[in-house]
């Protein structure tokens with residue numbers, strides 16, 4: 001006899017599984033958002049550094065400390081983006097073997113087969 005406790009346990013396990021999948025999807029979406037935000041931050045810092053260097057150069061000034069701070073900030077963001085993209089490296093999908101059919105009799109044959117296993121028609 002199946003007890004109510006066992007049924008509840010089974011239902012809880014199923015719910016946990018569903019919650020985990022949903023969590024992964026949310027995590028994946030968040031990671032993409034993070035990456036976009038970081039890329040925006042990087043582009044912005046690069047633009048600001050460019051503008052700073054341009055204006056310093058134009059006015060014959062030097063402010064290496066400030067330039068250095070921008071360079072460091074850009075390097076930090078780049079490192080964050082690299083770390084994030086390394087996290088999201090996914091295993092490539094296994095190549096799907098396409099089914100091959102014998103033109104003579106229509107039987108499904110192995111993609112590498114030379115002769116049809118049913119009628120013996122030469123396939124290659």
Ligand SMILES: [Zn+2]
Nearest residue numbers: 102105116119
């Ligand atoms: Zn055949």
